[in-house]
Amino acid sequence: MAEEESYKRAKKRVGELRGFYEHLIAYVVVNIMLVFINLVTSPDALWFYWVTVFWGIGVIWHAISTFGKQGKLGNNWEDKKIKKIMEKEKGK
16 A cells, blocks of 8 residues: 555656656747747847746746755655654664
């Protein structure tokens, strides 16, 4: 049962990572195309950066939601901290 739970969590995490990387790749590719289109069609009126900035904010939020979970105070932080404290106590 524990192995099945672990597999489900790992599968969910891989899905989250894949979703973020797909989002990031789409952001980069589309924005490169927009820069090219903008510079070719109307180099005197730059507008591509509006899309880049606001979509970039979305990518940053996506990154925070994806990688923030595994950051300093992520899901496993408490377990790791408890183990560390218990190991310290054993060494006394």
